[in-house]
Amino acid sequence: xxxxxxxxxxxxxxxxxxxxxxxxxxxxxxxxxxxxxxxxxxxxxxxxxxxxxxxxxxxxxxxxxxxxxxxxxxxxxxxxxxxxxxxxxxxxxxxxxxxxxxxxxxxxxx
Amino acid sequence: xxxxxxxxxxxxxxxxxxxxxxxxxxxxxxxxxxxxxxxxxxxxxxxxxxxxxxxxxxxxxxxxxxxxxxxxxxxxxxxxxxxxxxxxxxxxxxxxxxxxxxxxxxxxxxxxxxxxx
Numbered sequence: 001x002x003x004x005x006x007x008x009x010x011x012x013x014x015x016x017x018x019x020x021x022x023x024x025x026x027x028x029x030x031x032x033x034x035x036x037x038x039x040x041x042x043x044x045x046x047x048x049x050x051x052x053x054x055x056x057x058x059x060x061x062x063x064x065x066x067x068x069x070x071x072x073x074x075x076x077x078x079x080x081x082x083x084x085x086x087x088x089x090x091x092x093x094x095x096x097x098x099x100x101x102x103x104x105x106x107x108x109x110x
Numbered sequence: 111x112x113x114x115x116x117x118x119x120x121x122x123x124x125x126x127x128x129x130x131x132x133x134x135x136x137x138x139x140x141x142x143x144x145x146x147x148x149x150x151x152x153x154x155x156x157x158x159x160x161x162x163x164x165x166x167x168x169x170x171x172x173x174x175x176x177x178x179x180x181x182x183x184x185x186x187x188x189x190x191x192x193x194x195x196x197x198x199x200x201x202x203x204x205x206x207x208x209x210x211x212x213x214x215x216x217x218x219x220x221x222x223x224x225x226x227x
Contacts, residue, residue, distance in 0.1 A: 051213035093212035099157035
C-alpha cells in the first residue's frame, strides 16, 4: 500500500492560516471517513490532532480543523503560533488496506 | 494517567531476532486494540501491526511472516516479536493505542531498533 501524498513543507507567519493537503485514492481516503492527523515535534512521539476527518480530541486547540473532499483530506491551522512548528502526518483507515500514513509535512513558522 | 512505555530495542545483526515490549498503564489493553507503528530515522510513519481485543491480528506486507504481535492481559503488556531482521527494519518502534474510529490516541516514547552488522 503506497503512502498518502503530502507536501514536504508548508510555512506561514505567526497569526496566518495554513493548509496541509493529503492526497490518496478512492481505495483509501476517497472511500473512508476514518482520516486522522498527527503532530510530531522533533524527538517526540506523534500526537493525535484530528480523527474522523474533522473531530478534535479533548485538549486539542480549536485552531486545528480538518476536512475532506474526494480523495484529498486537509488540515488547516489558523492563527499560526511558534509552537505549531512540527511535522504533520495524515492517516487513513480502510478495511481493505488497514492503516496508511502520509509522507509527512514540515510546518515552519516564519 | 494513560501511559505506554516501550522497551527491548537495541543493535542486532541482520537475520537476528528481537522482542519489543509495551507496558500500558491507566487503561486495560484487553478492551482496546493495540498497534505498533515504526519510523525510520528522518523518515515518515509506517503502520506495522495491530492486535484487536478479540485477538485478531494483522500485519503490514513489509513484515508479514517475520513479525508477530501478541499480548499478556495479566501484565497489561503488548509484544512485538521480530525475526529475520533486515537493515530496512531499522527504526523507532512506537506502541500506540487504538482510539475512536481507527485513530491512534496514545503513543509511547518509542524504542530504537538498529539492524546492522
